[in-house]
Amino acid sequence: MVFTADDQFFLRNIWYHAMPSHELKPGKMLAKTLLDEPILFGRTRAGKPFAIKDICPHRAVPLSCGWFNGEDVQCCYHGWRFDPAGKCVEIPSLMDDQKMDLSRFDVRGYDVREVQGNVWIYIPDSDPKKAHPPNLDIPRVPGFSDDAKPAISYTMRFPCFIDHAVVGLMDPAHSPFVHRSWWWRGAQLNPEIKWFDPSPYGFTMRRHTMPATMGRGYWLIGGVPENEIIFYLPGVRTEETTTNKYRAVNLTTVTPLSENETDVTFEFYWDIPWGGVLKPFLHYLIPAFLGQDRDVVIKQQIGLKSEPILRLIKDSDVLARWYYQLKAEYRRSQAENREFVSPVKTQQLRWMA
Ligand code: FES
Numbered sequence: 450m451v452f453t454a455d456d457q458f459f460l461r462n463i464w465y466h467a468m469p470s471h472e473l474k475p476g477k478m479l480a481k482t483l484l485d486e487p488i489l490f491g492r493t494r495a496g497k498p499f500a501i502k503d504i505c506p507h508r509a510v511p512l513s514c515g516w517f518n519g520e521d522v523q524c525c526y527h528g529w530r531f532d533p534a535g536k537c538v539e540i541p542s543l544m545d546d547q548k549m550d551l552s553r554f555d556v557r558g559y560d561v562r563e564v565q566g567n568v569w570i571y572i573p574d575s576d577p578k579k580a581h582p583p584n585l586d587i588p589r590v591p592g593f594s595d596d597a598k599p600a601i602s603y604t605m606r607f608p609c610f611i612d613h614a615v616v617g618l619m620d621p622a623h624s625p626f627v628h629r630s631w632w633w634r635g636a637q638l639n640p641e642i643k644w645f646d647p648s649p650y651g652f653t654m655r656r657h658t659m660p661a662t663m664g665r666g667y668w669l670i671g672g673v674p675e676n677e678i679i680f681y682l683p684g685v686r687t688e689e690t691t692t693n694k695y696r697a698v699n700l701t702t703v704t705p706l707s708e709n710e711t712d713v714t715f716e717f718y719w720d721i722p723w724g725g726v727l728k729p730f731l732h733y734l735i736p737a738f739l740g741q742d743r744d745v746v747i748k749q750q751i752g753l754k755s756e757p758i759l760r761l762i763k764d765s766d767v768l769a770r771w772y773y774q775l776k777a778e779y780r781r782s783q784a785e786n787r788e789f790v791s792p793v794k795t796q797q798l799r800w801m802a
């Protein structure tokens with residue numbers, strides 16, 4: 450299987466992670482470009498998040514340059530007002546007897562949901578004829594309610610196209626080279642054998658008992674841990690680790706801002722009562738760990754400039770291959786308006802890492 454730069458495209462008609470909830474303060478707005486679309490996010494004073502296109506339909510000034518009173522957004526140029534759904538509700542220059550159908554001036558509103566301490570946005574197809582409301586759900590962190598919040602949350606910007614960030618983060622063979630460090634692992638390679646199954650819009654690394662590298666540390670966390678990893682389009686991964694006593698889940702989301710900028714958000718949810726003591730370590734380790742992934746992607750950009758053909762091998766590159774196949778099938782099934790057929794087949798994969 451080979452890939453070239455021509456295979457680059459953004460998936461649409463799908464939910465993307467927009468930002469951790471705490472970044473969107475009540476009564477405030479926040480401009481963010483996703484998939485090359487300028488979007489104005491906001492949270493009403495009542496606490497409801499929303500997102501509308503960040504371009505005034507009158508003379509194209511970004512609405513984020515204007516004002517938000519906690520209820521509606523006002524453009525800074527001629528003061529047109531828009532509600533959180535994007536409906537034009539006032540044109541101040543109109544005289545009382547100048548009646549006009551304001552609905553002609555609405556801006557595009559996006560579907561936004563808040564789940565488990567994160568704001569998600571549904572990005573429809575840019576062609577209104579192919580756009581439709583969500584027919585799949587937002588991925589959930591297993592074992593936690595929708596009101597749960599991450600204990601820790603960190604976002605890092607990768608200077609690359611989304612595919613390189615997703616493939617890099619799920620790649621099982623890079624760890625001994627990219628994550629070699631005194632606090633994580635050495636250069637020694639060990640055999641890994643794992644079962645994989647298809648799961649909705651992605652795949653699952655079947656639940657398995659983790660290798661006994663933690664030795665006597667197990668008593669601390671209540672037994673030998675089990676681990677399960679689930680990947681979902683367009684770039685969401687949950688890694689659940691459970692023991693008899695506790696559960697800890699890492700949620701990683703990958704969201705493209707543009708062709709060459711991608712946000713990676715790394716969060717932890719846990720029910721460990723003394724989990725707070727882990728936070729100072731994780732505040733140091735997570736940026737260091739993600740920084741290793743980002744640094745190699747920066748190096749990769751040098752080579753990608755000459756638009757080489759990229760080659761994928763068996764086993765250790767099967768996850769990357771599935772990602773590309775899932776993405777292509779999602780786009781095709783949307784275009785043909787038919788059921789999504791997973792390209793993933795249950796199988797065992799083996800690699801050294
Ligand atoms: S440009 Fe926004 S109100 Fe005129």
Ligand SMILES: [Fe+2]
Nearest residue numbers: 617618627742
């Ligand atoms: Fe990595």
